[in-house]
Amino acid sequence: MSKEPDTLMLVGFMGAGKTTVGKEIARQHHSKFIDIDSEIEREAGMSIRAIFQEYGESGFRDLETKVLANVQTFDGIVATGGGVVEREDNMAILHESPATVIYLHGNLESTIGRLLIEGQRPLLEEKSAAEFFRLWAQRDPKYQSVANFMVETIGKTPERIAAEIVALF
Numbered sequence: 001m002s003k004e005p006d007t008l009m010l011v012g013f014m015g016a017g018k019t020t021v022g023k024e025i026a027r028q029h030h031s032k033f034i035d036i037d038s039e040i041e042r043e044a045g046m047s048i049r050a051i052f053q054e055y056g057e058s059g060f061r062d063l064e065t066k067v068l069a070n071v072q073t074f075d076g077i078v079a080t081g082g083g084v085v086e087r088e089d090n091m092a093i094l095h096e097s098p099a100t101v102i103y104l105h106g107n108l109e110s111t112i113g114r115l116l117i118e119g120q121r122p123l124l125e126e127k128s129a130a131e132f133f134r135l136w137a138q139r140d141p142k143y144q145s146v147a148n149f150m151v152e153t154i155g156k157t158p159e160r161i162a163a164e165i166v167a168l169f
């Protein structure tokens, strides 16, 4: 990476590998890494699951917007949550942010496979397969609209995806 952007934000659907790839870029470049979901958990003092249970999705989204606004100038790599594009406020933050936004694009098949192994996504449990597919189709153009670059992830290791991102700069 010849000229590293100050803030690199990774967006994409749940299970796209935003956290894993973000940590890998940070490892290779000795930069800092922050995960919005972990920040939300830290600030709330509860797990994402507990926040959904106690305050519902809208309570979770309020916290997400607050944390997103605070990390847009973070000096390093930021992994967002897959639903960061659900709110207009967040879309505006992402469009106007000085951060370089990268869309980690995958397909529904690989994503669902990953999520079933990882678990821990309240929305995965709430939704039918059809609803999940609709969510995917609704979010894909939103990720594209906020992203400066889109990186294909299907069939690639996190190390390779990180290297491709690094090569963009």
Ligand code: S3P
Pocket: 012, 013, 014, 015, 018, 037, 048, 080, 081, 082, 083, 084, 120, 121, 122, 123
């Ligand atoms: C969500 C994605 C999750 C987490 C929450 C809601 C979503 O993050 O923020 O469960 O709406 O897609 P990951 O994308 O890291 O799984």
